[in-house]
Amino acid sequence: METDFFALIISAIFINNILLAKFLGNCPFLGVSKNMDTAVGMSAAVVFVLTLAGIITWVVDHYILATFKIEYIQTLAFILVIATLVQFVELFLRKSIPALYKSLGIFLPLITTNCAVLGTAIINIQEDFSLLETVVFSAASATGFGLALVLFAGIRERFEIARIPKPLEGTGIGLVTAGLLALSFFAFKGMI
């Protein structure tokens, strides 16, 4: 079957945005979106880890779990694999590419428990993607995550100087804005 990669990318970034359509990874979405610099760093780290995690979980699923026909322990196995992967990447970067480690370093441990990573890995399997499709979809999903996070951070930076009703200050107005942002992304639904 011929895959339309363009459609796959557009769908992953805009239509099925992992944050705004699937509501996965809301913890960093609210946690690290107060400052633009942090948001950009986090996005880069997510793109990096999500793509790698997509590949390795695909391999684990197809060559280990499928072989033994025990796909039902998928979640358990993936959590273990992703956690190991992130730890490994952290160790590797620290030694081999210190510059990259410096810019991504503090975000890597945060991603260990990010449900966007696990979610994308599971979607890859559910959709029955090939390895290539997995790589593209994972990278595109992560880009979508980054896009939403950076947009949101831009908006939240303005909150600091805006007049916000007292009860809504902080996370309250953040959630309202996230909802509105999701609603606007809803408009992409008809594209493909």
Added chain:
Amino acid sequence: MFIPAFVMLGIGFTSAVVLAVAAKVFHVEIDPRIAEIEDALPGANCGGCGYAGCSACAEGMATGAAPVTACVAGGEETCLAVAKIMGGEAGFVEPEIAHQYCKGGDRAERKYHYEGAVDCRAMAELYGGDLRCEYGCLGMGTCVTVCNFGALEMGDEGFPVVNPGNCVGCGACEKVCPTDVIKLYSITDRLLHFNHDEECLSPCKQLCPAQIDIPGYVDLASQGKLEEAVSLIKERNPLPLICGRVCPAPCENGCRRAAIEDEPVHHNYLKRYIADWDMALGKRKLPSVLPDTGKKVAIIGGGPCGLSAAYYLRRLGHSPTIFDSKPELGGMLRYGIPEYRLPKKVLDFEIQEILDLGVDVRCNAYLGQDLTIAQLEEEFDAVLMAMGAWDNSALGCDGEDLEGVWKGTEFLQKRELDIKVDLTGKKVVVVGGGNTAMDACRSSLRMGAAEVVLLYRRTRNEMPANKVEIDAAEHEGIQYHLLAAPTRLVGDDQGVVQQIEFIRMELGEPDASGRRRPVPVEGSETLMDVDVVIAAIGQKPLLDWYTDDLKERGLQLTRWNTIVSDDETLQSDVPHIFTGGDLWSGPALLVDAIGTGRRATRSIHRFLNGQDLTLPKGTFKGAEKIALSNEIAVLGVERLPQVPQPELEVEDRITNFEEVDLVLTPELVQQEANRCMRCGTICYFKDDQLKEHVEGKDARTTVDDLLSKSPV
């Protein structure tokens, strides 16, 4: 049943092995101290240190990227704990404290209504600033909101007030302030700061050669906060007792009360009142001195420039030593200014404070005779030359060497050096129109002279002396022979001066100094009987110290006998030799010398630390004027005359050397301080607002008032 468990075990085991191998292969030596330091930190994750949390800061401290004092929340205990872990002494890092310099003053009219914004940054984005002024404090209190340590609160006048005790110097307020009126300053920053053209500078502050925060101390005086006023003045001028008595106050020429044809605010007597109050307290409170740097600086000349430099160098932790050729310190202040203007006990008190900071003094050390620059260079890291201008210009006419013809500064120092001078019943002619001439006239009178005549070749308007001096001398009965210049001195058989011949002058075209040039009137020579002639027509630096050795090493002189040095940094062509005072500028005011002393201090401090000496672009070296500051019309301000300066009656003062000017009363001080319109670059208080302010009400509209009025 067993397969999934087996697979999971397999994956888990593989992961463990992979990580174990990776940990071995990719092992990076991690400083064990990082974890220890992290334990010692308070864990507040406040971000005040500039790192993204305490663990990042701990890493920075362990690697040396951050000083052990980086933690702003922990304070001294944390610092000591970290220093212990790092296995060293906690090196001194100067604390920084927030300082808000905008003191307000309502601007002409408010330009905008607030539209619901409650944050300075929002206001700055909406309107580019301005509730009151686009340069000043917007008064919404965003800095107060972001301060985590309770160090800021909104003051009664709608400006944030810093509580230095609580401020940890995290800089959160500085980051959020859109108009940069709140900034972190260390003591060094404050002592070495020079006016900058982007600051909100009142005209008086621009015109002060020592750059004293004049509106600041006038404001503090009006609130009765005299102790704070003293320390504010001393950040720029360590000699307020002296300056408050003899300064001709160039600052007062800039006062915007002149824009409504009113008299300027009498800053200098306010300064004197503040300083006198401090002296009268009887308990000397020394300012803070930073820890010793171990750097030694030789200061040659114990006059105002040398004293000022010694004061600031010592406060920065350096060890200055003053060398002076005279038996006591003070230079022209002691040996030039007579007792009736500047009592010696006042001078001694002020000098003692500087010495109490830990400044060494070696008096009776004449450069060129008792010591040489080469000797000093062995012992000291830098040398400041500030020997002043002690050489009197010659009259340039016949008979100058006759007995009874004295030079101005030589005559004035006789009294202090206990050389008996009896002028009883004598007729004294003083030549010149500067302060030295005035001092010579008034001193002669006090020494019993029957008649004192002043010869000056131009008119009263061109006299460089302080106006108050000219008036006071006239009140005391000095006769002014204006537009007259000596041409010849006639002596008797024994070579004692008997007569002075002078010629009438008239004013011609203006010369280079802008004053009209006096031209002699042919044939108008007149003879006058005289017992003593005192020539006080100008001074220049002495050159007896200038050796060939120094010349070969590149220390050059100008044609006015001053040392060639950089205009901004006062550094001579020999890098570790700096200059200041009259030896750099030629004869100038006390307050100029004080200013150059501090400027030389900045250069020496940076030189000793190996930093670049040049001043940042836009910095004022001394007194400079921003053109626009006087041109904005002052509306709604009524004239209020200056309070009268109390002084001794003429008959009580001309027979002795008692101090003539008396100190103002507290009521007069209050009245005079309240005449200040509190100008910034463009702002001022109108009189109606001034009155409310004086009566203790808040002259400003509060934020809440504005919000209730604004059309939200």
